[in-house]
Each structure stands twice: as C-alpha cells, then as structure tokens.
Amino acid sequence: MTTLLPPSLLWWLLAIASLVVVGMLISLVTQRLVRHRRERRRAELDERLRPLVLEASIAEDDEVDALLARVRALDAEERAHVGRTVSLMLRGITGEAADRLRAVADASGLAPRVIAAAHHRDAVIRADVAEALGLLAPEGALALLLELADDPSSDVRTVAIRALGAFDEPAAIDRVVVALAEGSGVPTSVAASALLQQGGAVGDRVRLALEDDDPGVRRGAARVAGLLQASGTADALARLVADEHESVRLAAMRSLERMPVRAAVPALRSAALDGGTVGEAAARALVAMPRSWTADALADIAAVAQLGVRRAAGLPSAEARA
C-alpha cells in the first residue's frame, strides 16, 4: 500500500519548486537583459569609435599625432573597445595601414593588457594573447611567443607558432623549424605557413632542416623548400628522394615538381620503376622537369613501369602503343 506524504510537506515541496522555477526565470531574464545591454553598449561604442580607427588607418604622417591623442583621451572602456577593434582589423591587413593601427593599439594601452594576460590560467586567453602578440608585435613579444610556443596546450602552441611567422629573427625561425617535427602538436601546414611568412631569411635554416635527424622536420622542410623555391636547397632535396621515410620522399617529390633539380632525376627514375604511390609521385616530378633532362628516364618508365606510374607520367600504356 502506498503511503502518501503529509499535505503540509507536499505544500512546502510545491512552494520550493515554484520558487526555484521563478528564480531560474528571473536569472534567465536578467542574463538576457545584461547581454542585450552589453551588446547595445558595444554597438554604441562601435558606431562612435570605429570611424576614428578607420581614419587612423589611412592617416597622413602629420595627422597621426592628433588622432593618437584622441585615442589616449578616451576613457578606459572606450580604449578597450578601440583595442579590440584594432586587433580584429589587423588580422586582415599589413603594410602602412597595419603600422598605423598598431600605433592606435599602442595609444589605447592594448599591449600592456595583452602582455599581462600571457600567463593566464585559461588556455583560450593564452591563445588570444599569442595571436595578439603576433599582430601587435609590442616590445618583448618575441620572447613571450617563444615561451607560448612551449605551452602545455597544443592549441596555444599552434597559435604561437603561427604568430611567430610575423618575426624573421633567427630565434623565431629556429623555433618554427622545430615545430615541423613529429609530435610537436602543431600542424605541419601551420609551421610551413609561418616559415613562408618569415620569408627570405629562412632559406639557410630550411637547408639545415632538410638534413635534420627528425623525419618530421625533414618532411616539413621538404614541403617548404618547394613552396619557397629556397635557394641552396636543391641538392639536399634531391637526396631526400631516397630518404628512409616514405612521407619525406613524397614531400621531396612534391617540391621537386615545383623546383626542378637535375641531380634528382636518377633517384626519381629508380623510385618510379619501384612503383606504388611513391613511384607515381616520382613520375609526376619527372614530368614537371625539362624533357631534355628526363627523356631517358621517361622512356624506361614507358617501357617497364607499373600502369599507375605510367598514367601519372601521362605515358600511353604498352597496349595503346602497340
């Protein structure tokens, strides 16, 4: 037989449940009101301050000081908003306009706020800091980014490596090259893009990386060498066609498609005749090179290579030739 709760206890339970529901509703409404107010305030600030930031981005030299003085005269909330706006804009542009925006960010006091948050316990904040350091490049940014490139969070490390692309100092280049390694937790494409951004100064470092002990570094460097058309890397790239690791061989062959190296032809011919995926990549690299270098190798491939390799080289099958 079921025992019913006393009516007074039921009444209390109902009252408590009702209070909880009402409390949750009030909390929900309050949150929405606060968010709405914050968004409205942000829109107001944006409407007022965005023209100032845009004006600064195209300002002539003699107009800059007056504009920066206007930024410095803003209150703390307004300066924080200017800093946020500038950070977002800097993601898309470079050159003189970016320099102007960095000056605005400086006047808004953004850099000290960013630097102060570099060791925040939240990885998302540290990643934001890394990105901002790359965009703003304030004094001390490189040292902090090198630190964040060793962060326990792989997301933070990835953002820091990407941000290091804005720096062409040897320490920055070396750190990005290290990030090419297997197990660095940083996608190779991110490290490769950063190296590309670092530009001409990386050529020597890439040449060394092509001979690194770590196959991940060699693979990443092989990819980058072709993209950069890095001078002085040809011989090392040709040697990687016979690397012990398949992924390194494939990366080297892909780069050789972009950057023909005559010394690589014998190794590519041999790889093509061995067949398989690597053989097909070797055939594609050979086809991309001047025919005067590769005529003999391609004739051998046409005669005896696997069908897939002949197709990759754009050569007719034996049956078709017959």
Add this chain to the structure above:
Amino acid sequence: MSKRILVVDDDRDIRDLVAIKLESAGLEVETRADGSEALQAASEGDWSVIVLDVMMPGMSGIDVLRLIRDRGDRTPVILLTARGQEKDIEAGFAAGADHYVTKPFSPRALLARVTAALG
C-alpha cells in the same frame, strides 16, 4: 566620370578598410557582404573594377566571378585570396580574374593594384 569600385568581402573590417582607402584616393566605392549581393550589384552597376574576396560563405568569389564572366561582363576583377591558397589563385585565373592580392594585404598595395587595373 568618377571611377566606381565594387568591394565584396564578408569581413566588415576588410570591407571598410578597403573602402576608406580607395575613397581616400578619390574613387567611388560601394560594398557588398556576400556573393549573391555581389552578383546582383555587378549586373546592376557600371563598375570600373570589382574587388572580390574568394572565401565567402555560400557563393564563393570564384563562383561569382565565373557567373559574371558567363554573362559576358569583362569588368576587371581583383581577387582577395588567403596566403598559400594557390589553388584559389589558379581557379581564379581560370575563371577570368585579372589580378589577385593575398590576405593579409596592404591597403596601399591594393590601391596600387586597383589604380593599375583602371588603366
């Protein structure tokens, strides 16, 4: 007659920065935020140059360019592409682009590119 430039980018910051830079050089600029708006504007306006972002949600810049060229419109088009996206550049030229600028870019360099396209 004033030169009219159509700037298409889903990123408001980029749109506004490009617009203000081009306007500062005396060009008349209109902006659009997506591919379908761009297509409509391209068919309605008499543009001297179109600056077109490649990576846009929905219809990409390449799709827009292809449709513009299919209609026989030969307006010079400058593509804004992400750094390292060589496939976009190849596809852009195949679709009929005249120039490209990689992001992040210098507004001054873009202005120079637009001025060159204006002849």
